[in-house]
Amino acid sequence: MERILADAAPAAVFDSPSPRTDGSAAGAPAPPPRPGRWGDATRVTAEDAYVIYTSGSTGTPKGIVVQHRxxxxxxxxxxxxxxxxxxxRYSTCASPGFDAAVLETWTALATGGELVVTPDDRRWHPAGFxxxxADERIAHSYIPAAFLPAIAEGLRDGLDLxxxxxxxxxxxxxPRGLLGEIKRALPGLTLINGYxxxxxxVCVSMYEVGEDETGPERTPIGTAIRNTELLVEPTETETDPEAEADADEATAGDAGTAADADGDGNGDGDGGVRGELHIGGVQxxxxxxxxxxxxxxxxxxxxSDGTPRPYYRTGDIVRRDREGVLTFLGRVDHMLKVRGYRVEAGDVEHALIEQPGVTQALVLKRPAPDGVYAPGAEQLIAYVIPAPGARIVLGDVHERLRERLPWYxxxxxxxxRDSFPLTAHGKTDRNALLAQTPAPAADVPPSERPDDAHIEPGLLDLWQEVLGGTGVSGGASGTGRTDGTGGTGGTEAGAAGEAEGARA
Incomplete structure (x- = not known):
């Protein structure tokens, strides 16, 4: 609120008094001093529709002016x-501070529709939503991604949508397969993945889901909407020679994702192009x-029409295929560097979703505690949500990951987990996930040590010290095991020190 007041620089603030804890009335907050120069802020005009603030997840929240056009x-x-x-009938469940509310509201009001407000007891309850x-006979809805598994499960159980x-x-x-299942159950539905x-x-690209969508791959975000231009530009990382040299050997994921087989400097092995998405045009x-x-x-x-136009660097990494269809890969600022190697979280998440029984996956880096620098201090944490009734065996998951991914x-x-915590805007709350995840134990319980490995106890303890953790954790839903460097990870420096210690 202080930031909004500072940006707006109001001459006065009118508010109804609210009771204090002692029963007395509290007045409105005092407006901040006017800035010395109006040039510090952009005046809004009749062409502007609203001012909205970014969430601040990638830095300080900032005010954005969006035009009617x-x-x-x-x-x-x-x-x-x-x-x-x-x-x-059109549903609305998004917070007014989230631009999805603009989509919900004006798709209804601009076409003579009826806007139906989601009750609070259904707003953040996927199955209830x-x-x-179904009960309200809704014709158009914005559906948060976290609600889609419940939609698919309801359709399997006979929910009439x-x-x-x-x-x-x-x-x-x-995942494409999740949206494909919903589309096959509702062939008359126009199902759009927007970005x-x-x-x-609100939206600059759209992808219409077909009935043939299958598999764990990410659903494309599609192509530009009308009067919009989408450019895929090399990122700073990809134009840095040292980073390019590292990326050749240190990018996790499919060979087509890490390689530049077509020689364009930022391409994929399938002939597509990857880079940072820039948006141009009226949006x-x-x-x-x-x-x-x-x-x-x-x-x-x-x-492209020869006239100057506004553009915006999104900070989002995308891949454009030969047909011009875009797929979101991740954020420039979500590129992880763990154990001295660059790891793309999206590629690890893709490998996790391919595991039997896994419907959703998220990969985060747990930073080292302040002032701590040691092998294993920074750790890569994966979170998975199983399909209804599925049992995930974490040892098997790690075994398959070691076959698919580089060791680092x-x-x-x-x-x-049963679900991921969400922010007020319906996005996964990454900070809350990390805060809810205890650090791995310093030692492996005897029940989780491999019975048939025949490893000297002293050598096993040395490995655990270097690798900085037990490897896998099932939380309340499973058990884990640690069986080798691929399962727990480590650093080259730590491994070298371990080898020297073992020889001693």
Whole structure:
């Protein structure tokens, strides 16, 4: 609130008094002093629709001004994809501070629809939300990615969602097979995977899901909507010669993801191109306050039509295939460096989702405690959600990961959870996940030590000290085992020291 007041620089604030804990009335907060120069903030105009603040998950929250033209353009695209007759019912469950609420509200009001507010007891209850959609005969809905497994399970159990004509999903990467299952159960549904940062007018690309979608791969985010240009530009990491040299041997994942088989400097082995996504055109907003720094996120360049247009560097890494379809791979700032190697969390998550019984996966890095630098101090943690009724054997998961991934990309821990915590905007709360995950034990309980390994106890203890953990953790849902460097991971420096110690 202080940041919003500072940006708005109001002359006065009017508020109804609220009772203090002692029963007296509290007045409105005093407005901050006006800035010395109005040039520090951008004046809003009649062309501007709203100011929205970024979540701050990648830095300090900043105010973004979005124009009416971008909202109207996005609404035209929705109608072109699937027109819904007037009088249809539209759901709304997103917080007003999240731009998905703009999509929910104006897709209904701009077409003569009825906006139905999700009750609080269903808003963050995936199975309850799915039943509410059926009970209310909703025709259009924005569905958070975290709710989709409950939608699919409900359809398998006979939930009647045939009233649904159009659904837009977004926010998190979604397995193609999950959306394909929903589409096959509801062939009359136009199911769209949308993408767009807060810095643009809700959606800048869309992908229509087909009935033939299968497998654990991420669903593409599709192609640009009308009056929008999407560019895939090399990232700073990929243009740094030293980073490129490291990446040749130190990027985790498929060979097609790590290699540049077509020789374009940032390409994939399948002939596609990967890099940072830049957005241009009417969807791009602007910052409320001027950016500082040598490389602003918002900039102007000549578009494909020869006229200057605004562009925005998203910080999102995507892959564009030969047909021009984009797939979200991860964030520039979510690129992990663990054990001295660069690891792409998305590639590890893909390998996890391919495991039997795993429906969702997330990989994070647990940073070393302040002031600590030692082998194993930084750890790669994987979180998985099993399919209903599935039992995940963590030892088998680690065995398959060692077959699929380089040793340095195998997580120190695999944690089984029933669900992931969510932020107020429906995104996975990464900080909460790490805070809820205890550090691995310093030693391996005797019951989890391999019975047939015939390892000298002193040597096993030395390995555990160097590797910095027990390897896998089942939380409340499973058990783990530690059986070799591939299962627990380590560092080259630590391994070298261990070998020297073993010889001694």
């Amino acid at each position: 971008g909202i109207a353009n996005m609404l035209d695209e929705c109608v072109a994809r699937r027109a819904i007759p007037p009088g249809a 799915a039943r509410w959609l 045939r009233s649904m004509q159009r659904a837009i999903v977004a926010v998190e990467p979604i 767009g940062p807060t810095e643009a007018a 791009v907003g602007r910052t409320l306050r001027p950016e500082r720094g040598d490389r602003p996120a918002f900039y102007t360049r000549t578009g 990309a195998v997580p120190h821990q695999v944690v089984v």
